[in-house]
Amino acid sequence: MSLDILLAGIVNGLLIGGIYVLVAVGLTLIYGVLHIINFAHGSLLMAAMYAVYFLWRRPIGLDPYLALPIVIGGAFAGGYLLYRLVIGRMSHGKDENILLITLGLSIVIDNAALFFFTGDTQTIEVPYAGRLIEFGSALLALPKLVSFGAALLICLLLGLYMRFTDMGKAIRAVAKERQGARLVGIDVEHIFAVSYGIGIACLGAAACLLMPSFYVSPSSGHAFVLVAFTIVVLGGMGSFVGALLGGLLIGIVESVGGLQFGEQLGQIGIPLIFILVLLLRPTGLFGGRT
Amino acid sequence: MLTVKDLSKRFGGLLAVDQASLEVPEGRIIALIGPNGAGKTTLFACIAGFLRPDGGRISFAGDDVTGLAPHRIAVRGMVRTFQITQPFARLTVLENIRVGAYLRTPDPQAATELAKSVAAKVGMESRLDMPASDLTVAGRKRLELARALATAPKLLLLDEVMAGLNPTEVSEIVAMVRAIRDSGVTILLIEHVMQAVMSLAEHIYVLNDGRMIADGAPNAIAADSRVIEAYLGRGAAARIAGGAAHA
Amino acid sequence: MSGRQSIGVAACVLAAVLLPLLFAGPAPLIVRSNYAVNFGFLVLFTAFIGQSWNLAGGFAGQTSFGHAAFFGIGAYVSSILHVSHGWNPWLAWPVAIAAGGLVGCFMGVLSFRAGLRGSYFALITLAFAEVFRIGANSVPFTRGGLGMLIRADPRAANFQFRDPIWFYYLALALCCLSLAIAWWLTRSRFGARLAAIRENEDAASALGIDAFREKVKVLTLSGAMCAAGGTVYAQKYLYIDPSLAFSVDKSVEMLLVTMIGGIGTIFGPLVGASVIGVLGEVTRELGGSIPAVKNAQPLSVILYGIVLVIIIGYMPNGLLGLFRRRRALRQAATANAS
Numbered sequence: 060m061s062l063d064i065l066l067a068g069i070v071n072g073l074l075i076g077g078i079y080v081l082v083a084v085g086l087t088l089i090y091g092v093l094h095i096i097n098f099a100h101g102s103l104l105m106a107a108m109y110a111v112y113f114l115w116r117r118p119i120g121l122d123p124y125l126a127l128p129i130v131i132g133g134a135f136a137g138g139y140l141l142y143r144l145v146i147g148r149m150s151h152g153k154d155e156n157i158l159l160i161t162l163g164l165s166i167v168i169d170n171a172a173l174f175f176f177t178g179d180t181q182t183i184e185v186p187y188a189g190r191l192i193e194f195g196s197a198l199l200a201l202p203k204l205v206s207f208g209a210a211l212l213i214c215l216l217l218g219l220y221m222r223f224t225d226m227g228k229a230i231r232a233v234a235k236e237r238q239g240a241r242l243v244g245i246d247v248e249h250i251f252a253v254s255y256g257i258g259i260a261c262l263g264a265a266a267c268l269l270m271p272s273f274y275v276s277p278s279s280g281h282a283f284v285l286v287a288f289t290i291v292v293l294g295g296m297g298s299f300v301g302a303l304l305g306g307l308l309i310g311i312v313e314s315v316g317g318l319q320f321g322e323q324l325g326q327i328g329i330p331l332i333f334i335l336v337l338l339l340r341p342t343g344l345f346g347g348r349t
Numbered sequence: 350m351l352t353v354k355d356l357s358k359r360f361g362g363l364l365a366v367d368q369a370s371l372e373v374p375e376g377r378i379i380a381l382i383g384p385n386g387a388g389k390t391t392l393f394a395c396i397a398g399f400l401r402p403d404g405g406r407i408s409f410a411g412d413d414v415t416g417l418a419p420h421r422i423a424v425r426g427m428v429r430t431f432q433i434t435q436p437f438a439r440l441t442v443l444e445n446i447r448v449g450a451y452l453r454t455p456d457p458q459a460a461t462e463l464a465k466s467v468a469a470k471v472g473m474e475s476r477l478d479m480p481a482s483d484l485t486v487a488g489r490k491r492l493e494l495a496r497a498l499a500t501a502p503k504l505l506l507l508d509e510v511m512a513g514l515n516p517t518e519v520s521e522i523v524a525m526v527r528a529i530r531d532s533g534v535t536i537l538l539i540e541h542v543m544q545a546v547m548s549l550a551e552h553i554y555v556l557n558d559g560r561m562i563a564d565g566a567p568n569a570i571a572a573d574s575r576v577i578e579a580y581l582g583r584g585a586a587a588r589i590a591g592g593a594a595h596a
Numbered sequence: 597m598s599g600r601q602s603i604g605v606a607a608c609v610l611a612a613v614l615l616p617l618l619f620a621g622p623a624p625l626i627v628r629s630n631y632a633v634n635f636g637f638l639v640l641f642t643a644f645i646g647q648s649w650n651l652a653g654g655f656a657g658q659t660s661f662g663h664a665a666f667f668g669i670g671a672y673v674s675s676i677l678h679v680s681h682g683w684n685p686w687l688a689w690p691v692a693i694a695a696g697g698l699v700g701c702f703m704g705v706l707s708f709r710a711g712l713r714g715s716y717f718a719l720i721t722l723a724f725a726e727v728f729r730i731g732a733n734s735v736p737f738t739r740g741g742l743g744m745l746i747r748a749d750p751r752a753a754n755f756q757f758r759d760p761i762w763f764y765y766l767a768l769a770l771c772c773l774s775l776a777i778a779w780w781l782t783r784s785r786f787g788a789r790l791a792a793i794r795e796n797e798d799a800a801s802a803l804g805i806d807a808f809r810e811k812v813k814v815l816t817l818s819g820a821m822c823a824a825g826g827t828v829y830a831q832k833y834l835y836i837d838p839s840l841a842f843s844v845d846k847s848v849e850m851l852l853v854t855m856i857g858g859i860g861t862i863f864g865p866l867v868g869a870s871v872i873g874v875l876g877e878v879t880r881e882l883g884g885s886i887p888a889v890k891n892a893q894p895l896s897v898i899l900y901g902i903v904l905v906i907i908i909g910y911m912p913n914g915l916l917g918l919f920r921r922r923r924a925l926r927q928a929a930t931a932n933a934s
Contacts, residue, residue, distance in 0.1 A: 148909065155659070156912065158715045159851075163905035167905075170895075173897075288719060320734075323730065330726040338710045339710075341711075431798075437795035438795055439795060440795060448791075452805075457788075500804055
């Protein structure tokens with residue numbers, strides 16, 4: 060592979076990696092606070108992407124970037140209710156059950172999509188999709204660049220929110236010490252639901268940022284969930300910095316791997332990294348808990 | 350039977366056990382006492398293989414067992430119980446004990462018979478079909494004891510087996526432990542319940558802040574000023590002696 | 597097993613052997629219906645591979661999300677040997693079974709040596725299955741995404757049967773074998789040790805159990821069993837591809853039937869497979885009868901997902917667990933009353 064192509068692969072990988080960061084941040088937040096592995100993460104992202112698609116279609120015709128506030132808000136509300144009504148109720152506090160419950164949810168969501176939307180892939184066409192920006196010797200698609208910037212901006216805002224607002228502090232308190240938080244009067248169930256909601260809201264944002272450049276189909280959920288898990292495991296469960304670096308790294312691995320080994324085989328890098336990390340360094344690069 | 354020499358265990362910056370040594374001769378009941386947080390359970394965990402010591406040697410029945418995996422140590426005949434009981438919750442009392450019995454025999458019939466006889470020894474023969482999760486604290490302690498006993502151990506490490514029991518239950522367990530020793534099992538126990546320690550132990554080791562500060566016969570230990578100070582604070586020994594002088 | 601229970605089981609087996617003769621076989625007594633026989637095959641077959649999952653996930657407590665890896669290996673090894681190398685499928689079958697066992701051993705050694713438990717173990721098995729799926733999709737000797745077609749040549753010597761009743765009987769035999777294996781587990785030292793590991797691995801170690809070795813052993817057995825199923829599947833439907841053989845859906849199916857019926861019980865997978873089979877048929881019928889619905893298949897899968905959530909939430913011990921609890925409560929009540 061020539062250096063030019065390699066560089067293009069790396070840059071492209073970084074761009075999509077930025078959006079992966081957003082997906083991973085949601086997952087790691089949910090794990091850090093609720094200690095649950097949200098298997099439904101990929102399916103919910105797929106559902107959000109379909110929402111973006113339908114908002115874009117006539118008669119609504121909303122541009123995906125403009126749809127950000129709506130989708131983020133809707134995703135948050137959906138996540139909050141999903142936790143409160145289903146996950147919180149069914150888990151009875153046992154962490155192992157939650158993996159199976161979220162697995163069940165992902166099955167329902169994936170197949171509901173299959174049933175209502177059929178197996179076809181859907182894409183959206185935005186007028187600026189073809190616009191290319193020069194970056195050194197590489198030509199970058201404008202939507203990818205914008206999405207990258209937006210993803211990192213949203214991550215930054217989320218970080219500030221977690222650090223400086225009362226809710227953010229409450230969430231971090233619950234993440235660190237559940238019982239202690241209860242004792243000082245924090246409504247832990249509510250915080251759990253809010254955290255889950257924020258995690259899903261990140262997916263809503265990611266959906267808006269992905270749709271201009273990628274397609275969606277009912278099987279997208281499967282593809283995304285393993286990528287998300289790999290990033291979070293690589294970066295360390297519960298670590299934001301880990302999600303950031305992990306997301307960018309995985310984006311690059313996926314992109315370069317696809318160039319080197321082809322579309323099909325290139326994907327094998329993701330589960331292989333996942334396996335290697337779990338076998339060799341399960342806490343990931345920055346994680347503390349096992 | 351068991352010799353621990355200069356054992357140390359560190360957790361990051363904390364030295365939980367600092368060059369502790371002890372000796373358990375065959376057929377005796379030896380006690381390890383000390384204030385909370387002294388490092389007793391950590392020491393036990395190192396001896397039984399659940400933690401890897403950072404220094405020192407452990408030799409059991411003539412072999413060096415330092416750093417061996419827990420199941421290998423159990424196979425050699427040194428078996429521990431847990432401070433917070435760890436029953437096989439969804440199995441019955443009989444099934445729990447039988448797991449221990451299976452260490453010595455592969456035959457289900459023989460293991461069941463062995464389990465039943467061990468259950469009788471600890472007074473659980475009427476509760477064989479009860480799920481372990483339904484037992485009271487006292488019942489769980491007996492189950493823990495029975496399970497370990499079923500493995501036909503040479504040395505039993507009992508970690509606070511009296512904790513949470515009322516005085517009657519304590520006397521019953523004390524009698525049981527003595528009977529176990531009389532049947533040929535060596536015993537090393539961690540205990541806070543002084544009633545039990547004084548009546549059972551032939552030799553006592555005292556651990557404080559990870560260091561072994563005294564060892565000797567029960568009466569000597571009870572009067573040892575270092576031991577008193579470990580439990581009651583500095584100067585307590587002098588105060589007690591002074592108070593006795595004035596009385 | 598008590599005498600009455602043994603008679604009950606024998607009666608069921610006899611019924612299972614004789615009933616399909618009403619619809620198929622050399623001289624169907626009522627009416628020829630391959631539908632009924634194929635339904636029976638599917639239920640018994642799913643019960644068989646579900647039981648393979650149950651050994652590791654139920655008896656030993658090691659939840660796996662990647663059992664499709666074993667299933668797919670079995671299907672592909674036998675198919676590649678048969679289609680590309682001319683082996684007789686009956687001879688390829690034991691090789692496929694051994695391959696499944698080997699993969700199980702490999703996965704177990706790696707995962708358990710690294711100390712992976714619970715959710716982490718579940719996810720790594722999923723990742724392994726994914727590696728196999730992507731690999732099978734990309735290498736030439738598996739025909740990639742096109743999948744492998746086995747040439748139809750329905751002779752018994754060729755592991756293909758013109759009359760579906762023979763596949764039914766094969767599935768029945770395998771199901772009975774799996775029940776026997778599960779029953780043996782409940783009365784053997786191996787099974788008792790697995791139960792101990794499942795309940796409390798540290799306490800089990802303290803009693804001399806080499807948890808690593810026992811877990812690897814059960815995963816090897818589970819893998820071999822599941823791979824056996826893979827070959828049967830390939831021979832019945834004469835087609836496999838990576839998305840059928842290595843899919844998450846396949847793994848979930850094995851998990852689901854076991855959890856519905858009763859995880860860690862002998863008959864759990866069979867009960868679960870029957871329930872799923874009936875639910876699936878009913879949903880497909882109802883769904884198909886609605887004119888707007890083009891493809892009713894996802895509907896039944898949606899139902900499975902909902903059922904899974906409900907089971908975990910309200911009956912984690914499955915249907916058999918529910919009956920057992922009711923019976924225990926009733927016994928306690930009569931004991932108290934007397």
